[in-house]
Amino acid sequence: MQGMLKDARPDRFEDIIALVALYRPGPMDLIPDFCKRKHGEKFDYPDPRTEGILSETYGIMVYQEQVMQMAQVVGGYSLGGADLLRRAMGKKKAEEMAEHRQIFRDGAAKDGLKQEKADEIFDLMEKFAGYGFNKSHAAAYALLSYHTAYLKAHHPAAFMAANMSLAMDDTDKVKILVEDALDVCKLKMLPPDINQSDYRFMPVGEAGKKATQIRYGMGAVKGSGQNAIESIVNARKEGGPFLDLFDFCKRVDKRQVNRRTIESLIRAGAMDSLKQDRAVLLATVDFALEVAEQAEASANQVSLFGDDDDMIPPPEYVKAEHWSDRQRLLEEKQALGFYLSGHLFDAYAPEVRQFIKTTLTKLEPSRDLRLIGGVIAGLRSQMTQRGRLLIVTLDDGTAVVEVTVYGELAEEYKSIFKEDEFLAVLGKVSEDRFNGGLRITAEKVMDIGRARVQFSQGLRINLDASADTKKLAEILQPHLNQEGCPVLVRYENQVASAELYLSDAWRVNPDDQLRKKLGDWLLASNVKIEYA
Numbered sequence: 314m315q316g317m318l319k320d321a322r323p324d325r326f327e328d329i330i331a332l333v334a335l336y337r338p339g340p341m342d343l344i345p346d347f348c349k350r351k352h353g354e355k356f357d358y359p360d361p362r363t364e365g366i367l368s369e370t371y372g373i374m375v376y377q378e379q380v381m382q383m384a385q386v387v388g389g390y391s392l393g394g395a396d397l398l399r400r401a402m403g404k405k406k407a408e409e410m411a412e413h414r415q416i417f418r419d420g421a422a423k424d425g426l427k428q429e430k431a432d433e434i435f436d437l438m439e440k441f442a443g444y445g446f447n448k449s450h451a452a453a454y455a456l457l458s459y460h461t462a463y464l465k466a467h468h469p470a471a472f473m474a475a476n477m478s479l480a481m482d483d484t485d486k487v488k489i490l491v492e493d494a495l496d497v498c499k500l501k502m503l504p505p506d507i508n509q510s511d512y513r514f515m516p517v518g519e520a521g522k523k524a525t526q527i528r529y530g531m532g533a534v535k536g537s538g539q540n541a542i543e544s545i546v547n548a549r550k551e552g553g554p555f556l557d558l559f560d561f562c563k564r565v566d567k568r569q570v571n572r573r574t575i576e577s578l579i580r581a582g583a584m585d586s587l588k589q590d591r592a593v594l595l596a597t598v599d600f601a602l603e604v605a606e607q608a609e610a611s612a613n614q615v616s617l618f619g620d621d622d623d624m625i626p627p628p629e630y631v632k633a634e635h636w637s638d639r640q641r642l643l644e645e646k647q648a649l650g651f652y653l654s655g656h657l658f659d660a661y662a663p664e665v666r667q668f669i670k671t672t673l674t675k676l677e678p679s680r681d682l683r684l685i686g687g688v689i690a691g692l693r694s695q696m697t698q699r700g701r702l703l704i705v706t707l708d709d710g711t712a713v714v715e716v717t718v719y720g721e722l723a724e725e726y727k728s729i730f731k732e733d734e735f736l737a738v739l740g741k742v743s744e745d746r747f748n749g750g751l752r753i754t755a756e757k758v759m760d761i762g763r764a765r766v767q768f769s770q771g772l773r774i775n776l777d778a779s780a781d782t783k784k785l786a787e788i789l790q791p792h793l794n795q796e797g798c799p800v801l802v803r804y805e806n807q808v809a810s811a812e813l814y815l816s817d818a819w820r821v822n823p824d825d826q827l828r829k830k831l832g833d834w835l836l837a838s839n840v841k842i843e844y845a
Contacts, residue, residue, distance in 0.1 A: 339444035374441035376448035389420025402442035469498035470516035470524035478513035481533040484650030505583035536577030544569040562605040580648035596633035656710040668768035674711035729760040762824035771799040775839035778806035
């Protein structure tokens with residue numbers, strides 16, 4: 314639809330009505346002619362008398378009403394009779410059509426139209442009547458389209474926030490709307506926040522100025538419900554912003570806000586304003602709820618020494634290992650259905666762009682095999698005449714494409730097809746004439762480890778005099794692979810430095826697990842995959 318509008322460049326309301334009616338199976342074939350005629354290509358009317366009927370659609374019969382008017386003007390029908398003709402044409406009953414053809418001929422002959430020309434016009438009407446659209450319906454749809462387009466153009470934050478609120482139970486729709494708000498409307502998405510968000514998505518902007526931001530609605534967080542979120546908002550209105558997780562658990566209604574809701578809000582980033590790592594917050598939920606219960610139980614008890622709240626030390630957060638960016642995004646996806654604060658591919662991009670130069674948004678058909686890469690956003694299998702195949706949805710943060718992987722290849726490498734994991738594909742890229750996009754067929758597939766082996770010069774490890782070589786051997790041992798990549802060690806002490814490749818017996822599979830082990834031991838800056 315968007316491609317059609319770019320070609321047509323409508324400049325009057327009647328064009329929108331016509332395009333709504335044309336964009337359906339059957340009439341779609343006429344869209345190119347409609348666009349060419351609108352922009353200057355010459356055309357003839359079936360009969361000079363039909364110019365007043367067909368001028369607004371550039372000589373093309375688009376509406377049922379036009380077919381009826383043609384029957385009235387050319388064939389001498391009454392409007393009631395023309396409606397019967399339209400119905401007969403839609404049903405395609407041969408006997409009725411033969412009768413109507415003769416009636417049309419006779420009516421046309423009264424104005425001097427020859428039978429041959431009358432039959433030509435009748436055939437044309439019959440062709441269009443089969444899929445003509447009711448103009449009043451098309452006009453109603455067009456008016457709604459115009460109103461919403463106006464709102465999106467002039468009040469994008471309010472319009473997109475309203476749409477997101479309407480679709481908040483459908484993660485896929487929310488994701489599409491968020492991308493539209495960012496890419497097309499150039500708005501900024503603010504994350505969900507227990508101290509800022511409402512149940513619904515809300516436009517945000519300075520007083521007196523047009524809103525340019527949207528605050529994510531807490532109602533769109535999985536595991537939350539309207540009663541729970543409204544309870545949180547009411548507690549915030551009554552007592553002010555929440556100071557920490559313990560304050561939150563103490564003040565909200567635990568009958569409405571349960572453990573699952575709190576954990577989902579943490580995963581979604583709605584408690585980032587509490588200035589604690591999400592992993593720490595998640596690890597502390599049970600303890601915070603327990604503290605809140607104890608506080609509630611002792612609220613009505615009077616101390617021997619009076620009010621001694623100031624004597625009780627504040628509770629401390631449970632210690633937990635902080636999440637990596639990857640873990641944070643995966644947890645965020647679990648709560649929101651997609652990545653909001655970043656993209657999984659971002660973690661791979663600095664390395665991957667050294668051997669995969671083309672982004673998915675710039676991918677074009679080519680006779681040569683193309684190398685592409687992205688994070689697997691979805692997987693589905695499909696049975697065809699050629700057997701079972703796998704459809705892989707690949708996302709690199711710039712665009713999303715589907716890659717077809719046929720049976721043998723899919724079966725051989727089935728272990729690497731996992732959602733949220735990196736995949737490199739060497740394949741054929743051609744134009745898909747059916748949907749107007751690209752058709753990508755995989756010839757070779759690689760996970761990040763195999764891609765590193767294929768394209769890197771080796772794994773570089775920096776060691777100093779204090780490093781334990783036995784420890785290095787222990788870490789490398791489980792990852793040894795004769796078909797892996799070589800290991801280059803740079804050793805340096807106070808006297809000298811040297812670089813040496815370990816023997817082929819110490820080739821390794823350079824996956825993320827090995828890099829993490831080495832990075833935890835030597836610091837990540839001392840472990841690097843090197844590319845040409």
